Amino acid sequence: MSTLSVxxxxxxxxxxxxxxxxxxxxxxxxxxxxxxxAMLAQAxxxxxxxxxxxxxxxxxxxxxxxxxxxxxxxxxLAGVGVPLLxxxxxxxxxxxxxxxxxxxxTLTLRTRSMLEIPFHxxxxxxxxxxxxxxxxxxxxxxxxxxxxxxxxxxDALPLLEVLRRHGATLGDAASHPVxxxxxxxxxxxxxxxxxxxxxxVVFPAVPxxxxxxxxxxxxxxxxFGEYHQRGLAAYLGTFGRYYAPVALSLLLIACLWRGVAxxxxxxxxxxxxxxxxxxxRSVEWLGRLIFxxxxxxxxxxxxxx
Numbered sequence: 001m002s003t004l005s006v007x008x009x010x011x012x013x014x015x016x017x018x019x020x021x022x023x024x025x026x027x028x029x030x031x032x033x034x035x036x037x038a039m040l041a042q043a044x045x046x047x048x049x050x051x052x053x054x055x056x057x058x059x060x061x062x063x064x065x066x067x068x069x070x071x072x073x074x075x076x077l078a079g080v081g082v083p084l085l086x087x088x089x090x091x092x093x094x095x096x097x098x099x100x101x102x103x104x105x106t107l108t109l110r111t112r113s114m115l116e117i118p119f120h121x122x123x124x125x126x127x128x129x130x131x132x133x134x135x136x137x138x139x140x141x142x143x144x145x146x147x148x149x150x151x152x153x154x155d156a157l158p159l160l161e162v163l164r165r166h167g168a169t170l171g172d173a174a175s176h177p178v179x180x181x182x183x184x185x186x187x188x189x190x191x192x193x194x195x196x197x198x199x200x201v202v203f204p205a206v207p208x209x210x211x212x213x214x215x216x217x218x219x220x221x222x223x224f225g226e227y228h229q230r231g232l233a234a235y236l237g238t239f240g241r242y243y244a245p246v247a248l249s250l251l252l253i254a255c256l257w258r259g260v261a262x263x264x265x266x267x268x269x270x271x272x273x274x275x276x277x278x279x280x281r282s283v284e285w286l287g288r289l290i291f292x293x294x295x296x297x298x299x300x301x302x303x304x305x
Contacts, residue, residue: 029096029109029149030136038133041083046259048079053256056249064191069244076248087133098151100162107149117147122168125160127176131266135182137173153178154186168269177269177276184265184280199254203292204247207299212242214303250295257287 030038053073055067097108107115117139124140128150136152137160153159160174173179213223214239220226227235261283268279 023100023162025098025100025153025160027096027098028094028105028136028152029133030094030133030152031149034090035092035133035150038087041086041090042133045080045083045087045135048083049252049255049259051079052076053135053139053252056252065245072248076251091133094152096149096151098159100166105163107151109149115147115149117141119163119166119168122163124169124171125163125173127156127173127178129178130200131178131182133184135178137179153182155183157183172293173272177273178275179265180273181266181269184260184269188277188280188284189261190284199291200247200251200265203248203295207295208239208243208246210299211246212239216240218234250291253295254291257290261287 052067052072059065059067093110095110099106099108104116104118107117109115121141121143122139123142123144126140126146127137128138130138134152134154135156136150137156138150139147141147151159156179157174160179162168164170164174216223216225220229222228224235226238261280264283265276265280269276272279
């Protein structure tokens with residue numbers, strides 16, 4: 001009967017010598033329970049976003065503003081922020097490293113617990129059916145059971161290639177839509193902090209400033225009318241009252257398009273695998289065009305109307 005070797009490395013014991021970069025993979029190792037909680041938290045966050053996005057779209061179509069910043073902020077913090085914070089904590093706890101040796105792979109958890117898996121005990125590699133909480137795979141063992149830790153990796157294809165070179169049976173895992181989706185997502189989705197800063201903090205100031213300036217001319221007779229009459233604090237406070245709803249609305253719009261982009265990309269990976277990267281690239285560029293040019297065009301339309 002095949003057995004796996006599990007042991008715990010003391011925190012004071014040094015790590016083994018470095019191995020080749022293509023033989024070490026940083027990923028997340030999920031137990032079924034933790035993965036289930038993470039997926040539930042993601043579902044709660046998604047449901048909250050859908051609720052507020054629907055509310056925003058209803059206001060836009062009706063030409064109203066019933067969705068005010070206060071309930072929106074509280075709702076996003078409770079319904080989206082808290083669940084995603086939980087997912088982040090679980091993801092931190094699930095951090096792991098997989099090292100590929102000559103005869104086995106060693107999974108090192110964040111706690112330094114280690115699991116050695118000989119290649120001859122790996123019967124197959126099965127990708128997850130859904131990329132939640134991200135794309136990943138399960139190692140099926142010759143004993144008939146699955147490895148107790150499912151492995152999440154943004155791009156699992158390099159890992160599969162290394163396992164294949166060491167004789168692991170992959171079947172059609174390398175061409176699985178979820179893994180192709182994950183590879184395209186990692187390569188083509190901008191996730192740097194400064195992209196988010198520009199998109200969600202800096203850019204909203206542009207349409208907000210347009211409406212704010214129009215208000216200043218109408219109410220105070222000039223671009224700095226309120227500043228001269230009531231002072232800097234009142235002037236900035238009024239700008240903040242214009243900026244907050246605009247920024248929050250654009251945040252919801254960005255979340256809406258992110259959902260559309262992921263759905264289109266995943267659908268393309270399943271239906272037309274050869275279009276996976278092209279679909280992802282197209283939907284990302286279309287999203288940027290809609291968000292920046294579309295928002296400015298909508299602002300001009302509302303302003304002129």
